[in-house]
Amino acid sequence: MAIWILNARVVDDENGELLTKHVKVQDGNISEWADGSAEPDTAGCEVIDASGKLLSPGFIDMHVHLREPGFEYKETIASGTRSAAKGGFTTIACMPNTRPVTDTPETVQYVLDKAASEGVVRVLPYAAITKNELGRELTDFAALKEAGAVGFTDDGVGVQSAQMMKDAMALAKSMEMPVIAHCEDNTLVEGASVSEGAFARKHGLKGIPNESEAIHVGRDILLAEATGVHYHVCHVSTEQSVRLIKLGKSVGVNVTAEVCPHHLVLSDEDIPDSMDANWKMNPPLRTPRDVEACIQALEEGTIDIIVTDHAPHSAEEKARGMERAPFGIVGFETAFPLLYTKFVKTGRWTLNFLLSRMTKDPARVFGLASGTLKPGAPADLVLIDLENEREVNPETFLSQGRNTPFAGWKLYGWPALTMVSGKVVWTEASGIQ
Ligand SMILES: NC(=O)N[C@@H](CC(=O)O)C(=O)O
Numbered sequence: 001m002a003i004w005i006l007n008a009r010v011v012d013d014e015n016g017e018l019l020t021k022h023v024k025v026q027d028g029n030i031s032e033w034a035d036g037s038a039e040p041d042t043a044g045c046e047v048i049d050a051s052g053k054l055l056s057p058g059f060i061d062m063h064v065h066l067r068e069p070g071f072e073y074k075e076t077i078a079s080g081t082r083s084a085a086k087g088g089f090t091t092i093a094c095m096p097n098t099r100p101v102t103d104t105p106e107t108v109q110y111v112l113d114k115a116a117s118e119g120v121v122r123v124l125p126y127a128a129i130t131k132n133e134l135g136r137e138l139t140d141f142a143a144l145k146e147a148g149a150v151g152f153t154d155d156g157v158g159v160q161s162a163q164m165m166k167d168a169m170a171l172a173k174s175m176e177m178p179v180i181a182h183c184e185d186n187t188l189v190e191g192a193s194v195s196e197g198a199f200a201r202k203h204g205l206k207g208i209p210n211e212s213e214a215i216h217v218g219r220d221i222l223l224a225e226a227t228g229v230h231y232h233v234c235h236v237s238t239e240q241s242v243r244l245i246k247l248g249k250s251v252g253v254n255v256t257a258e259v260c261p262h263h264l265v266l267s268d269e270d271i272p273d274s275m276d277a278n279w280k281m282n283p284p285l286r287t288p289r290d291v292e293a294c295i296q297a298l299e300e301g302t303i304d305i306i307v308t309d310h311a312p313h314s315a316e317e318k319a320r321g322m323e324r325a326p327f328g329i330v331g332f333e334t335a336f337p338l339l340y341t342k343f344v345k346t347g348r349w350t351l352n353f354l355l356s357r358m359t360k361d362p363a364r365v366f367g368l369a370s371g372t373l374k375p376g377a378p379a380d381l382v383l384i385d386l387e388n389e390r391e392v393n394p395e396t397f398l399s400q401g402r403n404t405p406f407a408g409w410k411l412y413g414w415p416a417l418t419m420v421s422g423k424v425v426w427t428e429a430s431g432i433q
């Protein structure tokens with residue numbers, strides 16, 4: 001049955017104004033738009049009243065951890081995609097640092113099959129660059145692409161050997177696939193859990209220096225120039241990385257980059273003295289100067305897109321303290337409210353800017369058909385309540401992970417309904433459909 005979504009608020013592409021519109025969804029796609037003043041014929045159609053709600057293309061998150069197979073105690077494809085839907089995400093690309101590592105066509109197929117049978121949003125699997133992410137031997141790129149992998153990455157660890165990375169890039173280029181890099185030089189970070197900065201000094205902790213990230217960014221941009229591959233930098237967190245990406249872009253290297261909400265709203269100076277490991281993630285929270293550099297890089301287009309790096313861990317793991325707990329925080333269910341409240345409500349960004357960086361920009365960078373609500377596009381969309389303030393309560397997360405530093409934050413911009421391919425998958429009123 002066709003669906004009419006009536007009286008939605010949409011951002012005008014040209015001047016950024018909010019307009020009232022009706023939109024028809026048919027056969028899983030956007031079929032027709034009507035002005036708010038019109039009265040569309042809804043006979044025989046299902047009707048969704050979107051009065052007062054913002055309508056956006058569903059968010060696209062090109063960096064997430066769903067933990068399945070192997071770490072189902074942290075998250076599953078079922079729980080992770082439900083959490084994504086609640087956060088307004090309709091397409092998510094999952095990292096291969098599972099157990100086994102997603103380094104064979106069989107494991108890619110396993111993820112795709114699970115996503116089809118138990119997932120509620122679109123799942124795009126990445127495959128590993130090296131077998132078991134050990135950095136020693138390349139995986140079978142052709143077979144992994146054939147199985148449905150959308151890119152190659154050893155996220156969780158940096159590829160330490162420049163020759164290995166160059167070989168990976170040359171091979172990926174030959175099949176027009178992107179290489180997505182977690183940038184980290186192990187020799188500079190051993191045993192460190194937080195950034196080099198005020199917090200590390202105060203607590204006498206070894207710090208992770210900015211160069212550990214930026215050295216890989218610089219190296220890889222040179223290798224991307226030599227090989228011509230599409231090279232995408234994961235979770236940029238330093239001023240130095242920003243500088244190098246800007247330089248790479250300026251000389252025509254095919255480099256793109258992503259940044260996470262936590263690296264835009266938190267610095268190491270915000271970490272509580274309690275040493276709560278919900279503030280521990282990789283890359284770590286950096287200095288306020290790095291935070292500002294990342295914000296400006298996103299604003300000027302040096303950084304292309306926003307991703308969550310949703311990285312759930314169990315409560316027991318996160319209770320081990322700052323030095324022993326694993327790196328990572330969950331992200332789906334706070335991403336949009338955080339950025340809307342901190343950057344749009346404060347007047348620094350337009351709503352259009354934020355939505356673009358979470359929808360049409362990731363679609364452009366990774367060549368996806370979604371990220372737009374033009375007629376003919378998949379009906380992947382989210383309705384958002386911009387009016388009501390609510391507190392972040394990890395107990396209500398659909399993710400199995402509760403590891404967030406944002407508990408208790410009062411935010412605006414909460415999703416109310418998420419639709420994937422014309423099907424309502426989650427609503428604020430009734431939960432998962
Ligand atoms: N970001 C993190 O802090 N952790 C990620 C790994 C990663 O993204 O590098 C994880 O898998 O837990």
Ligand SMILES: [Zn+2]
Pocket residue numbers: 155156157182183234235282283
């Ligand atoms: Zn990473």
Ligand SMILES: [Zn+2]
Pocket residue numbers: 063064065095155156309311
């Ligand atoms: Zn990650």
